[in-house]
Amino acid sequence: MPTRDEKNFDPNSLKGKTHEIIFEANTFWGKTFDVSLLILIVISIAVLMLESVDAYNILYYKYFYYIEWVLTILFSIEYAARLYAVKKPMKYATSFYGVIDLLAILPTYLEFFIVGTHFFMVLRVMRLLRIFRIFKLVQFLNERNTLAYSLRRSWPKISYFLFFLLLTVCVIGTLIYLIEGGNPSSSFENIPVSIYWAIVTLTTVGYGDITPITPLGQFLASAIMIMGYSIIAVPTGIISAEIARHKSGDDLEILVCQYCSEETHLPNAEFCHQCGHPL
Missing domain, CATH: 1.10.287.70 (Helix Hairpins)
Structure with missing residues (x-):
């Protein structure tokens, strides 16, 4: 017997399309989204590393600052879109990738609100926490499910x-x-x-x-x-x-459940093995 959530779920709705673009990689817009996000993550990590070099940080601090805020805003939009696209936002927010997504944006906002020279070490830690964005790269490796x-x-x-x-x-x-x-x-x-x-x-x-x-x-x-x-x-x-x-990474397809965000499903699976909802 289908549940109310299953009846209300429409793959052609805005939420369904958003879920397909963000969590699936077998469509044109899904691949475009993944590649764009991958580029942003690499840029973010490169900026973080260059900031740790005093010579570059002194010369290009202003540019690093603006780049970081642009990236943070884009990552914030992505995080909000992920929460919107799933049926259970809190479950995604407390998952491994949900926590990583939060760590990708939280340091910059905390750094903005924390002021005063005695908070310098706290700010430094907040900046270094951005390295957790590197874990977002794992989402783009098809072999990770295998x-x-x-x-x-x-x-x-x-x-x-x-x-x-x-x-x-x-x-x-x-x-x-x-x-x-x-x-x-x-x-x-x-x-x-x-x-x-x-x-x-x-x-x-x-x-x-x-x-x-x-x-x-x-x-x-x-x-x-x-x-x-x-x-x-x-x-x-x-x-x-x-x-x-x-024998190959094709044995496990990237089928993401919209209800619990479970991803490691067997080929041709019709139902999520984690929560039982249809894929």
């Missing part, structure tokens, strides 16, 4: 692997502490420090701030380094196996 779907499918296996890895570094940290801890010149002062060393060594990072000095400790360290290469490959293999099941 990757997100594969990560969700892989998460149970990866979580078991991470739990096993946590146990492993605890055991290794305790062993190296037993081996090296009794030496007065050793840096392995306690088990937490030893576990830190185990994590650094197992991940093959090797800062070198803590090193074993006994032959047995060095032998254990060598074994951990070799083991680290195989351990790093495990999560990669798990995720790759899931991606291989979807």
Whole structure:
């Protein structure tokens, strides 16, 4: 039995057309919107980076200021249009991309209302928050749905692997502490420090701030380094196996539900697997 929202939804209405342009990418205007927004995001990130260079900021501060306000107004219009186009604006506003959209415009407005020299550090933080706009670029990668779907499918296996890895570094940290801890010149002062060393060594990072000095400790360290290469490959293999099941990014289409904004739907799906509403 269709709900009242389903009966009132008309794809040819202004709201339906707005939703199609903003959330879908298989139409001319949808692609035009995505490309235009992509260009604006790149410009915004470039301006943010150039602002951090004192020489450019002194010379072109006025231009940066005006460009930022133009971009903020355009992003504000886009954010308002997204809220208008969905059936449940609050649900979109609290979603990952909704929060990112808000962070794309909020810093400039806060910077405008916060005045006084003692707020300089706050203003600096607000400016740097604009870097979150880079996450909006993810919306334009068609492969993101395949990757997100594969990560969700892989998460149970990866979580078991991470739990096993946590146990492993605890055991290794305790062993190296037993081996090296009794030496007065050793840096392995306690088990937490030893576990830190185990994590650094197992991940093959090797800062070198803590090193074993006994032959047995060095032998254990060598074994951990070799083991680290195989351990790093495990999560990669798990995720790759899931991606291989979807031989290409075409297996997951970008069909966006207007009711809950869920995007990862299977091919030819007629209903949203998240909320059950028709697509």
